[in-house]
Amino acid sequence: EADIYQTPRYLVIGTGKKITLECSQTMGHDKMYWYQQDPGMELHLIHYSYGVNSTEKGDLSSESTVSRIRTEHFPLTLESARPSHTSQYLCASSELGGYTEAFFGQGTRLTVV
Amino acid sequence: QKEVEQNSGPLSVPEGAIASLNCTYSDRVSQSFFWYRQYSGKSPELIMSIYSNGDKEDGRFTAQLNKASQYVSLLIRDSQPSDSATYLCAVNTNAGKSTFGDGTTLTVKP
Numbered sequence: 001e002a003d004i005y006q007t008p009r010y011l012v013i014g015t016g017k018k019i020t021l022e023c024s025q026t027m028g029h030d031k032m033y034w035y036q037q038d039p040g041m042e043l044h045l046i047h048y049s050y051g052v053n054s055t056e057k058g059d060l061s062s063e064s065t066v067s068r069i070r071t072e073h074f075p076l077t078l079e080s081a082r083p084s085h086t087s088q089y090l091c092a093s094s095e096l097g098g099y100t101e102a103f104f105g106q107g108t109r110l111t112v113v
Numbered sequence: 114q115k116e117v118e119q120n121s122g123p124l125s126v127p128e129g130a131i132a133s134l135n136c137t138y139s140d141r142v143s144q145s146f147f148w149y150r151q152y153s154g155k156s157p158e159l160i161m162s163i164y165s166n167g168d169k170e171d172g173r174f175t176a177q178l179n180k181a182s183q184y185v186s187l188l189i190r191d192s193q194p195s196d197s198a199t200y201l202c203a204v205n206t207n208a209g210k211s212t213f214g215d216g217t218t219l220t221v222k223p
Contacts, residue, residue: 031209042215043157043201050209090156098144098205099164104156 003027006091006105013081013112021076021108023091032074033102034058034066035090043090049074050096081112114139117204119214128223132189136202136214139183146178146185147203151216157201161187192221 004025013019025032034047035058045058049068063085064078074093078085088109092102120135134148145164149157163169163176163185175188185204189196202214 033211040153040218043213045213094211096209098209099162100145100205100209101147101159101162102157102203102211104158107156 004091004093004103004105006089006108008108009106010109011111013110015080015082015112017081019078019081019110021089021091021110023074023076023105024072025074025093025103025105026072027093027103028071029093029103030071030096031094031100032068033092033094034064034074034076035092036060036062037088037090037107039088047076081110083112086110086112115214116140116212117202117214119200119202119217121217123218123220125220125222126192128192128194128221130192130221132192132196132219132221134187134189134200134202134217134219136185136187136204137183138185138202138204138212140204140206140212141180141183143180143183143204143206145205146176147205148174148176148187149201149203149213151199151201153198189219192219194221194223197221 007022030051035043044060046062047066091105094100094102148161151157161176173190177186199216199218201216
């Protein structure tokens with residue numbers, strides 16, 4: 001059973017609001033990721049981290065930002081939400097190294113109205 | 114060319130048949146390969162991993178890897194309606210970078 005948690009599960013918010021999506025894992029994994037996925041579409045990597053104070057942008061350009069102050073915590077922030085940000089956001093974590101699977105959280109479904 | 118490409122779907126098979134899902138990758142230094150299953154509205158979950166050339170079997174699932182051809186596949190024997198989902202191929206390089214394919218949607222018809 002993977003121990004990676006995302007909150008909230010669902011969020012409906014107005015345009016222009018600042019939001020933070022939370023992701024925490026209790027497995028001690030160094031690597032953490034944020035993916036964006038529209039219904040029925042592919043996963044897009046938007047941010048990743050290899051450890052504390054390490055953050056990198058992913059393959060898909062995103063207006064969001066992330067921080068990694070603690071190993072277990074990898075929050076994603078949108079300073080000013082827009083309807084184009086409406087999507088599902090999936091957080092994942094894995095151990096360092098190449099032979100490691102990713103464990104996914106349950107996701108946050110964000111709707112910006 | 115995408116780094117990880119999966120056979121275009123959707124794929125539909127009758128119950129009890131063998132479903133074959135294919136994936137090719139472009140980075141020759143890739144060292145580990147994973148198949149994830151994602152039900153509609155849910156998160157991906159790992160079903161198989163493979164690191165060496167050849168076959169790896171786990172129940173009704175068999176993963177096949179051919180590094181020379183840069184090809185990895187997943188066979189599902191005796192397909193069940195509960196196998197209906199999107200299957201994601203993921204490839205890790207030795208630097209730990211993980212790349213997912215776009216997924217193949219499988220429907221198993223009763």
